[in-house]
Amino acid sequence: MEVLWFIIGVAAVALGIALSIALHEIGHLVPAKLFGVRVTQYMVGFGPTVFSRRRGETEYGVKAIPLGGYVSMVGMYPPEHPEQGERPRSASTGLFQQMATDARQLSAEELRPGDERRMFISLPVWKRIIIMLGGPFMNLLIAFGLTAILVTTTGVxxxxxxxxxxxxxxxxxxxxxxxxxxxxxxxxxxxxxxxxxxxxxxxxxxxxxxxxxxxxxxxxxxxxxxxxxxxxxxxxxxxxxxxxxxxxxxxxxxxxxxxxxxxxxxxxxxxxxxxxxxxxxxxxxxxxxxxxPQPVTATFGVMGQQLQATAEVVVVLPVKLWETAVAVFGPAERDPNGPMSVVGVGRIAGEAAALEDVPIQDKASLLLSLVAGVNVALMVFNLIPLLPLDGGHVAGALWESIRRGWAKLTRRKDPGVFDIAKLLPLTYVVGIALLGMGVLLIIADIVDPIRIF
CATH class of the missing domain: 2.30.42.10 (PDZ domain)
Structure with missing residues (x-):
């Protein structure tokens, strides 16, 4: 029976995280469509496609690796300037320039006649920011809703x-x-x-x-x-x-x-x-x-504490990851308030559900609190101003606004859209770092898991 409860706990939280990821991407999808951007794909997961169905101009589907998701919009990168396009490929200034050029070409290949005003990059800055903040905002709503349920029923x-x-x-x-x-x-x-x-x-x-x-x-x-x-x-x-x-x-x-x-x-x-x-x-x-039990207004205080605690971990994330590595491969103890992977979250969920002499409603509250905590972490983490995270796109849009505003103020030529493709080398570095972080935390959660119970 204990094993069954463990499986139920893991499955419940896994479903909650999957739904959270799906809703995060809907947070991007809805404003993008409202602003007229052509969305080609809405996918939950990465890797090979398990299931998909096309509705209108968008393909909706689920992929094999449920560790994230994405919404693909046309025109994420600006086209090359005419003077850049006239240069032969051999005139590229190097690998980084070539990466940006290839990204712009792939983005341009998705365009169809009539897409000139439906590109993401053609939107005003404020609309692009709303689209990119839609995902984290959805995680905030989920966390707030679940926390409100817990605050007013189970209590604080x-x-x-x-x-x-x-x-x-x-x-x-x-x-x-x-x-x-x-x-x-x-x-x-x-x-x-x-x-x-x-x-x-x-x-x-x-x-x-x-x-x-x-x-x-x-x-x-x-x-x-x-x-x-x-x-x-x-x-x-x-x-x-x-x-x-x-x-x-x-x-x-x-x-x-x-x-x-x-x-x-x-x-x-x-x-x-x-x-x-x-x-x-x-x-x-x-x-x-x-x-x-507290009034629903107490949710704001509880959420504030969760956001503060999560932000404190994110700010010192490199240090926390180093400490985690030392704990896994050395004699040090792992910080119970440090980062963990979905494997660690699932393990805690299983252990919580398998607790003996604990009422079902208390187990459900523990699982809901875990899903709420994951959503807080997703929101805060995605706001880091680095590509490919949502915060990186927001930072790029804000920089464009500042640059164009300064040019207008000083009566200089409008520098135009900020070419975010130039940051692709940094994007790949961050992507590799995120992959390494995920692997490290998964290993840590298997070899030296955080134990709460």
Whole structure:
């Protein structure tokens, strides 16, 4: 049964990713057709064609390798200037010039009479940008829709004012990490010489719900935690509920070195990789985290955190890939927040679906969150301003607009359409790099997978 659930999880997420890719390409297809561009192909996947059907002037189909898709539009590259076309082939300035020339010739061969105004390159810059941003925008809509469903039904993991654990002692963060690394956790991590934790001394126990601190009603864990941090060394009144009965006491937060975390609760590090710490008030108790349904407006905050986390990974992607390679071929551990391939996503989906004693609705939520995360990654990654990614086409269009605008402002001759074919050498380099990245991550997800459960 566990194997069956694993297969179901992998298949469900694979279908979700395939649909996401198909909808991404529809995001390009629809505005292209609305703006009158002749679209010759709409394909999901790469490689040999498995199935296709022509409707009107466009061939719709599925290819054998489901690792992407594309929409083929006529006139992606501008034709050669007359003076360029008159030169013999032997007069080419080199391989790069020849690559651009060949690309323009292949693009020109697709043109039919009447296509002069139906070429992609003949559109105004703003229309070209809309077409190229249509794909990432579709991924954003998918991610937002799935996240909204999760936020309003399953809820958002929220730290409550209910106590989940009470520490017996208080030690600096560095000492705590050293003991944890040696396998000492819980009460075993405390030594007789360690000072007792204020929460333990005050009589708090797991399951208690803190209702007031320093004479102020507690409306959430964040406000309680913030108040504790500011009351180091000061005896403070605290009220909590246990089994329906109200209890009161006095607690004195101890000034202790604690890790610095961001808005998502992730530890922050220094440039040298060490953990950032600060001296704040600490009482030695943890919060019970529960999924709490939120209004649909909370989706914006959740999406913002996901976009920020994904963008942070993309910005340092070369470093993350190097760390992944070191982890696969060396003794280092793989970063659980690093990049992964569709193989890794599928593996996590299978493991999530195969979890025992987990309700089906929780499994479904896990799978939906994975598909939503993939769409966020697709959107952010495709906005990288490098060809052949969508962001590269957008950058080229923006550069054309800037160049033509400057020429108009300085009363110079209009430089015309920016010849994106000249960037083909860089495009091939990026393409090879993307292929290498995919191979590395697939190997990593097989040999040294990220384990969440």
């Amino acid at each position: 993991a929220t730290a409550t004012t209910t106590v989940s654990e009470v520490f017996r002692c208080v030690v600096p963060a560095a000492v705590q990490q050293e003991r944890a690394a040696s396998g000492l956790t819980g009460e075993d991590a405390c030594e007789p010489s360690d000072p007792p934790a204020p929460a333990y001394e005050a009589g708090l126990e797991p399951g208690d719900t803190v209702t007031a601190f320093n004479g102020q009603a507690v409306d959430g864990w964040d406000s309680l935690s913030g108040a504790i941090r500011e009351r180091a060394g000061e005896p403070t009144a605290i009220t909590w509920e246990r089994d329906g009965a109200e209890m009161t006491g006095t607690i004195t937060p101890e000034l202790t070195e604690r890790p610095v975390t961001d808005s998502s609760g992730r530890p922050q590090t220094n440039p040298d990789g060490s953990a950032q710490t600060e001296d704040v008030g600490f009482v030695g108790m943890g919060s019970l985290v529960e999924n709490v």
